Amino acid sequence: MQLRVTFLAAARSAPLLAERFEDDRPLDQAGWEEVQRVAHELIPLAAAELRYCSPTPRSRATGDALGYAPLVQLALRDCDMGRWRGLTLGEAMAREPQAVDAWLADPRSAPHGGESLLTFIGRVGEWLDTRPVDDGDRIVAVAEPSVVRAALVYALKAPPSTYWNLDVRPLSTTTVTGRAGRWNLRFDAVPA
Numbered sequence: 001m002q003l004r005v006t007f008l009a010a011a012r013s014a015p016l017l018a019e020r021f022e023d024d025r026p027l028d029q030a031g032w033e034e035v036q037r038v039a040h041e042l043i044p045l046a047a048a049e050l051r052y053c054s055p056t057p058r059s060r061a062t063g064d065a066l067g068y069a070p071l072v073q074l075a076l077r078d079c080d081m082g083r084w085r086g087l088t089l090g091e092a093m094a095r096e097p098q099a100v101d102a103w104l105a106d107p108r109s110a111p112h113g114g115e116s117l118l119t120f121i122g123r124v125g126e127w128l129d130t131r132p133v134d135d136g137d138r139i140v141a142v143a144e145p146s147v148v149r150a151a152l153v154y155a156l157k158a159p160p161s162t163y164w165n166l167d168v169r170p171l172s173t174t175t176v177t178g179r180a181g182r183w184n185l186r187f188d189a190v191p192a
Helices: 029-047 057-065 089-095 097-105 117-129 145-155 160-165
Strands: 003-009 050-053 138-143 173-179 182-186
Touching: 003 029, 003 145, 029 057, 029 138, 050 057, 057 138, 089 097, 117 145, 117 160, 138 145, 145 160, 145 173, 145 182
Parallel strands: 003 138, 050 138
Antiparallel strands: 003 173, 173 182
16 A cells, blocks of 8 residues: 655744744734635645654644644654754854764764754655554654755655755645555645
């Protein structure tokens, strides 16, 4: 049986330049308004047999606002950023420029004391590969954009550096189809 896993990037909780590593803030007013504006397009995803979300407040709130009642999955949490948790990229760069450069250049490095990019991609990929086939073939997962990027790199068997070239916008959807170890990126037609 082939699975269809649709990732929905959580609504925003801060302007893009103010985004922080492992941000645990709830949706801001603009995020709530964005969810309301696009809800009519996203509510049909609630028909999925399995509905999951990452443990962040904004992912849970996005799923709940759309009526998904998602089950929290710890494997869908953001990358563990160690001592950089709560910092913006600019703040981390100001404190530890060489460490940030190393982290951006080498997917095996974790100078912050948390997960490396490779470990993060592997964790998200393991979650994807272990989805239960017998419980339904349609799955929706509300997660942080970084988690969606990691899932795509894994599913496409792309080089880890591809992670930095994927732009996942809040409330965007991305679908992969297949089964463990064999995933395809799916592009759907725009509704008429």
